[in-house]
Each structure stands twice: as C-alpha cells, then as structure tokens.
Amino acid sequence: MEKLNSIGRLEWFRNKIRAGQEKGKAIVHVCMTGCRAYGSADVLAALQEEVKKQGLSREVEIRSTGCHGFCAKAPVIAIEPLGIQYQEVSPEDASEIVGATLKNDRLVDRLAYRDPETGRPIYYRNQIPFYEKQERRVLARCGRIDPTRIEDYVAEGGYEALVKAVSSMTPEQVIEEVKRAKLRGRGGAGFPTGVKWEFARRAKGVPKYVICNADEGDPGAFMDRAMLEGDPHAVLEGMLIGAYAMGAEYGFVYVREEYPIAVNHLHIALEQMRSLGLLGENILGMGFNFELALKMGAGAFVCGEETALMASIEGRRGMPRARPPFPAESGLDGKPTNINNVETWANVPLIIIKGADWYGQVGTENSRGTKIFSLAGKVNNTGLVEVPIGVPIKEVVFDIGGGIPKGRQFKAVQMGGPSGGCVPPQYLNLPIDYDTLQRIGAIMGSGGMVVMDENNCMVEIARFFLSFTQSESCGKCAPCRLGTTQLLEILTRITRGEGRIEDIETIRGLGETITQASLCGLGQTCAKPALSTLRYFSKEYEDHILEHRCAGATCDAMVISACQHACPAGIDVPNYVAAIAEGKYEKAVEIIRERNPFPAVCGRICIHPCEFKCRRGELDEPVAIRSLKRFASDWYFQHVGTRREPYPVTREDNVAVVGAGPAGLTCAYFLARMGYGVTVFEGQPVAGGMLGITVPEFRLPRQVIQEEIDYIESCGVHIQYNTPIDARHTVDDLMGEGYRAVFIAAGAQASKRIGIPGEEEGLEGLHYGLPFLTAVKTGEKIPLKGRVLVVGGGNVAIDVARTALRVGADDVQLFCLETRDEMPAWKKEIEEAVEEGIVINPSWGPREIMHDGNRVTGIRFVRCVSVFDMEGNFSPTFDEDAVQTVEADYAIISIGQAPDMSFLSEDSRLERALWGALIVDEKTLSTNIPGIFAGGDFTTGPTYVIRAIASGRRAAISIDRYLRGEKGSFTILDEKTRLAEETRLALDEDTGEERPRVAVEVANPEERTRDFREVEKGFTEAQARFEATRCLRCDLEEDGGEE
C-alpha cells in the first residue's frame, strides 16, 4: 500500500476500493474473534473450501470479521446482502450453507434462531428479538468488516471524520462539538469528555499525549475487547481526532496482554495506518503530526486506573498517585495527557461525521448516545449489546437478554464489576444511566452486566469480588491494603458459617472508611459489592450468620447438597435417590419420612425447590426428584401398605394439635415418633386440610391423601374428626383438659374478596375459588355451563379454571393482573391448563362485576400496566382508557386466601399483629402464651405444602424442647440420614454419552378433561431407576479447598 499524502489521495483510495468491490457478491461474515473459542476458524476454513469446491469463488466472499454480538449462539455467521444470520454453525454445515443458501437461496432451518415461545425459525437478523431493541451505532461495522484490512474500514467511510475535523474544523470547534454531544466517559466514571479535552488543550506543556485505556480489567466485561478486535480503526481514528483537538503529538494504546487477538489486530491496524501515512509526519498532507504506539499491560487490574496506567507506561510499578494534579495538567512524563476509554474514543468519529445533533437524538438529558454492555451470567442471550442510554434495565435483561435460563428466578444483576453494585428485582424498571444507578448504590460502570439467579448466593458474590480486589490492590495506601483484607476475611468467615452478628455493622463501617480514605478508584469502590448486597439482601447475610442457611445453596461449609438445603424440610435427597437407584424403595421412603410424612402427596404437588437448585441442572436437566419421590411412595403403598406398628409412647406429656392439615399432621407425626401422645382435632369429617378439600382430584387423588393419613394414624396419632376448636371448645379448654402444649395449624382458608362494585354476596353465578373447589371435591353438584371467567393468577386460580372445564363449562377464560411471566402460578400448571383449552388473558384487572340484579352477566376489566412499583411493592397501575367488558355466565374469584381467625375470638389473650394474624416467634413458633404454638399457613398465609410440613416438624422439635424444659432458641441444620447409601451414581460413569432427564408421561389433553383422572402418570420402575442414576451425588463431594 502506498502512502496517501493528501485528502484527495484518500478519497481516490476509498473510491478505488469501492469500485473494486464486486457488486452482487454475497459476503459471508464469519466472526473470528470471540467465536474462535468455539471453533469458528474451522467453520471459516470449511466454508472457504466449499465455496471453491462448488465453484462459487466469483460470487461469494468468505470474510473474517469481528463480533456479531449474539455470542450465546457462537459460532455465528451473517450472510449479506440477504440479511441472514446463522447460529451455532459447525464446519459440517458448510456444504449445506453454500449449496442451499448461497447457491439456491434456500434457508437452512436448523441453523436459524428459534423463537423460544413458538419454536419457529427466524432467519433474518433484524427480526431476531436480541437485536430488535438495540441501536448498534458504535458497533455498526463490527461483524461486517475484516478488522485486519484497513481497506474495509476506509471503504465504509473510515477516516472521513478525521479529514473533516482536521481540514474543516478548528481544534476548538472539535472540542465544542464533543461537548455539545454530551459524550461522557464510557469507562465508567462518566466525566464529560469534551470538558476533559478542553482541560488538556488549555494546559501548558509539550509534547502532549493521548492515551486509550484498553486495560479492560472488570471481570465480566468484554465490550472493549470486542471493539478492539472487531473495529480497531474506529478507536484509533477517534484518538487521532482527539489528538488534533488537544494538540497532542503522541499517543499510546494501553491494552492488556491477556487479550492476544486484540493486541494482534491493533498491531496490524497500526502498521497499516503507518504504511498508508495515516500516522507519522504530515498526515494526509494536512500538516498534522501524530505517532501512536502500543503498550501492553502486564497483568494488573489497578493499571486501569489512569495514574497507575501512566506509571505502567513509564515502566514502573502500577501504583496510583494522588490527584490533583490531574493527567490533563501533568500526566506522562509530567506532560499534559488525556486518557479515555476505548468506547469513548470510538464514539468520537460518529460525533464528528454525523454531528452532535444527530448523536444526541438518543440518550437521556445528561448523557447522550448509546452504551455497549456485555451481558453475561445467568441469562439466555449472552453477548454484546448496544442500547441508547436510558433504556430500562429490564429491557436489556429480559427483552434483549431473553430472560433467565431454565425457568429460574432473576435475583440481581451486577453492574460495573468489582466497583459496582447489584440491582435487585425491584429496581428492574430503572433507566440505565450514570446518575440513576448511583442513587441505588450501583454504577453503570464500564458496561459489564452479570445476571444472577436464585441459585447464586449474594454473600458469596460479595466475597468473590473482595477476593479479586484484595489480590489486585496495589498495596500503597493502608485503607485499601488493609481494608480489603479485613473485608475479605469477614466475608469468608460468613460464607464458612463462622459469621457473627456484629459482622454486619463492621462491614458497613469498614466499607465506609475504606471508601472515604482510599487513594484511588480501586479502594474507593471496592466496598460497593459488599455494601450493595448488604443493603438489598441483608436477610441473606443474617441467615448465613444465624441460621447457617445459604439462599443460593452455594456456600459449601453449610450446604451438604444444594437439593437438601433448598428443601424447606431438609430431606436428605441424594441418599433417597441413591436408594431408589439401588432398588431399595422402602429404604428411600424411610429416608424421606425422617423429615416428611407426606411423600406421596409431595411426589405429586410439591413445588420442588430442590430441582431448581439441582446441580445436574447445570449440565443438562435437573434430576426429576419429585417424580422419583412419587414412584418410591406409590411403590411403598402398593407393596408395604399403610399399616405399621405405632411408635411407643414413652413420654408423660400429651399434646393437642388443632387442624389435621399438612402442618398439623406433620407435627403430630414427629411428636409421636419422639414418644409423645398426640391428639389432632379436626373440624371436618376428613383429614388433609387444603390438600383434601381444594387440590383438584386430577392433581392429587383423594385416595393418595387417605393412604398417607392412614399411615400417620398407624404411627399412633389420634385424629378426632368433626371436632372443631371454636367458641364452644377453645384452645384454653384444651390446656385445661391436660394437654401440656397445643399447636394451632388451622390453615388459611378464607377467600379474599376483591372489593369491587357488583361483588355482592348471594349473586347467582358468582363463586369464590376455595369454596368452589371444595364443593366439587366433596361431590356437590355445581352445574357450570357456558362461559366461565376466572379471576386470579395463582395456582388456585389455575386449579379452579381446570376444574371448571371438567364440570361442564364450555369456555373458560382466566384473567389476571400479572403478565404471563409474572403469574405466580406454577409454569407447568399454566402449560397444562393451556393445553386443555383454557385461555389466559394476562394484564387485566377486574373493575366491576356486571349483573342483572340476580345473576352474573359479565365482568368489566381495565388494562393493568404494572403490578409492582419501583420498590417492588404490590401497587398495580392501570390504563383507564383500555377497557373491555367480557360477557359470562359465571365468575369465579380466586385472588388469594387468608387465615380465618374467627374461631379464635374467645382466646383474646393470644397476641395478634395489627392485621389480626397471630404473632409467633419465627424459630420456636411459640405464641406469647407458653405452651401454645402456631404454624403452617395459619401464621404464614397460604404457601407451599412443603413449607407447611417443615413448619410442622419445627413445631414438634420446639414443643419437645419446651416440654423438656429447654430454654432459648434453636437452629435446624441440614443433617445426613443415618440410612446413607454410598453409591456414587452419575459420578461413577465415565461415558460422554447424553443422559437426558426422563420425561414424565402426561394424559392426553383432549381426553383428560372429560373427567378427573390424574393428569400426570408416575414413572415406571425402569424409568425411575434410570433417572435416579443421573444424580451427581453432590453430598459426597469433598471440599477441595477454597478459590
């Protein structure tokens, strides 16, 4: 390439390239930067070969490019001008891509992006949801041009901005334009770039320097890397323009050596610039001199701090110094120096060529333009995202990012790496901006966004960041050197189960001190992750310290296995799964019953927190723990039966339990096991509580509940049916009858009313969820015909809808406030309901029940815009102009339940909370009256069965302690069963073969709604044993030391 010594020559050069580009040629853009880690080099080679083989060398160009952004689907290729994107391409696909698409315009289904809801293929890039909400301005050329060919950059208009700036604008005008554009430092600090340039321009001293901070050290950030690898000239051109504006003669790009491809592409770029005369003396004959060199970082995060960076360039230890003087006054060699981040520089050519007005069309009042984020962690669409500043966080994580994989719950998103804070769910609607995030204790940072889900522990995350900053602390100033070490030590102790309650205040105070007293940004921000997680997840810290509970089930010291830890009842899951694998089903049930006397019930309707935490789920699918439990217990009842020897009564004291639901019966069962005489008082003629009267037959057959109850009675528990505890027979009376302790587990069975006009008692056709389900389950005839509207979005509402369908309704429509994703009902239940023909209408709120004075005629709904406010409180907002009235024959309200306190009115000594619920000690479940305990749904409100069961066992332990005179509180820790099964299951196998989860068979949707047959069929023995061997036996893992 020959030197271009005038603007005219550059134009000529550009035109020559453009002319040389053959029109009508198809170009296949193969990402050879990030995708290389996933084999794109082989894909490129295969494509090149195929093109040659199929004789298309004149019509097709295979181009090596930078990042397309959708890194989750690597290797990614794009085909222009068709606008197609193919994903997860392997070398073997090459012949079809060339033969079908390039030769014959036929699209290859299996290589296209699949819509996660519908499964249909989306071939065109601009239709893929990942790209729809992005505004790729800075990344426009990335993925289109070959970054190792300056010709590509020039052909796309590269260096036009430089020409414009140098030949038609004064340096002051350039600075003014950058100021007008309101460009703020993209490295994270957000200082107005134009202002900073002005300082450098005005400073005295020669020569002046400009530096590009390409030491992207934030773990989780890879925006700069992609930019340098994919479109390095954009950055370099920006530096030249800046140099002109500030009067700088020399420049450095300080890039970390851990980015070998970036280093390589920068080398090539600089060489090509030099040979074209775009660097050196008299660039393009414009009288502008500038030399640019590459400096590589040697592995120190702190060198991302500007003064440390400059020290490193000078060959010294990367230790920051105090400012002032700022680099603009005195930087490299004591001369005026301007340092900007990679992305900041890359924005400059756009501002110059398109103007500040265009630039400012997107963004917020104080921060214009776009920002590039690297989306990573527990999110479906990981990759590089460019959005206008001000876009809500939710949009990036869910619309662009595609939400959390494996149906897990969003927990927080870490923004700004180790200098940043976490954003909890309640702030998802916040716009991403420098200023808004600061208010909640986070920062926008350099752009790293790492998403975390329910299986991450926030305390551990804080510890993780501290271990990073502690090791990267340069050591110069005491607050950072000593402070990071102390914070790390405290956080490590907490994750090891050695935390003390004072630690929380210590972290706050220490964090404050380190922030205020540290010399540089590393120390000043290192406490942010800890302080931020403490602010929004203080309960997790407390639980670690006081209860040895880790919400994410990751802290090894307190977690035997994640599944057991996640189970509210603490069942030793791995051991019973292993027992099933070994064919020892009775043993499996015995292990379960050490914590839970309702294995068959839970095997059908448990929400299975264990499966959400199952580590096997990280590899492929979680172990089907719930179905395994069902298999073992079904087998037990078939082969062993419901009878057993009652547990011997060894203790003198008798205990009364009010309510024969899951909580009450569990408490009674464990008390019996401990040798107490227990009597359960139940107002209904049958036991089971909510289980028995409201969970529909097609989910939980009455027979199954009865078997469990029969077993529990066999254990020695006496149930008195038709014996309610109320005004005539009070809790006090029970104490008088000789019961030394009483456990009240009366459940939560009163239906909540909405409180809207038309919701009148006695209105024909108006029903409430629970009474409706009870009526059906107890055989009452409720002849539903025509259209039924169900109001509510939870599990009960879904049960109601599905039951309505089975008792004769022709058309069942469900309306709820929440969006489909926000619905609290179990996803599986919603899907089964939809399969059966129930229509879900999300985001509608009921305003009025229409009636003719006698019976229901319909409901008027108003569009619900949001359910929760910015703080996460239930505070629905509506669009009053968007209404619809739906005609119907029946309306069933199912918006929630509450405990029915009326039966306790005589026992006024029991302390109540303001809203009427009983106050109990969280750990001992004791009320204010010694000997009277309460738990289950009665005190917590409606919740999952397994939580009620756990509450029942806690009550039994607590009552036992009380009766033996033991004072004070207690903690229930995970324990291994004494019936351990040592087989290593999946770990023993060394095959690479796939072992996907066994699918549970489900009854045909068209047929099953004819009656109340069980929808889900259990595993066969063969299926169960196979599934059980998928378990990784996390409980047998030795802790191989700390990171």
Place this chain on the structure above:
Amino acid sequence: MKEKDIDLGQLDALIREFQGKKWGLIPLLQKVQETLGYVPPVAIEPIAEALDLFPSQVQGVVTFYAGFSLEPKGKYVVRVCRGTACHVRGGRSILRLMRKELGLEEGETSEDYRFTLETVACLGACFLAPTMMVNQTYFGKLSPAKVTSVLDQYRKD
C-alpha cells in the same frame, strides 16, 4: 524440580535490543517472559544496567505484575478464568477438576515443565462461561468432559 537451562546468548540479544530505550522496562520484560517462559533472576542485573535502573526497581516491577514470573513456566500455561460470569456459571468446579487432573495447585508447574496452572481474573470471554485458555487458545462452555478431552490433547503432544 530440575533446574531449567537458559540460553544466555538469547537473553543477551533481547536485552541489547532494548538498551537505553525510554520506558523500555516492561516491554523488555514481556519479551523475556515470552521467549524464555519466565524472567530468570540472573537477568535482573543486566536488565537494570541496560536501562539505567536499580536492580531493586526491576525486581519491584517483576514482582508487581502478574504477567511476570521469576520461575520457569510449563510449555502449556493453563489459565482458568475466575471472573464474575465464569464464577456465576460454575467456574469453581472447573478449577477443582483442573487441579485434580493436573495434580497442581494454582501457580505451580509440573515436574516435566509441561503444564502450569494459573487462574486469571477475567479472560473477557464471558459469554462462553466457564472458560479457560491454554497459551493463546480459548476454550469455552466447559464441562467436566470437555476439560478432560482438552487436557488429553495437550498431553499427547
């Protein structure tokens, strides 16, 4: 561990290339590290002299930056990423597996100078978490099986 032999002539040539160069210490050390696999302690004095620095200054820089090692490294430097995204996606268990497979702790080199195990705070390939690098090659979306197969490749060489 067997002492590694250094080609003093090669070292000399490298140092002379940077003789008197302004701000040349780190680039020179990087060259030495790249060529010899480490910065031999015997190189510190000649380097100091060539750049008109005190040996303590050179030593200070060598020990400050993670990229320099005073001990020889293996032919294959395995860098397991312990960055946020990798961490969040189970990087710890990959590291544990690595330590077991190679029989090395972090920072250690195998007897035969074939492997060195290190961790890096972030490799910048977060979308492929969990990741690792062997010399200049990235490996992503690691699973226990993939780790073993990658190591086997390098063992055969």
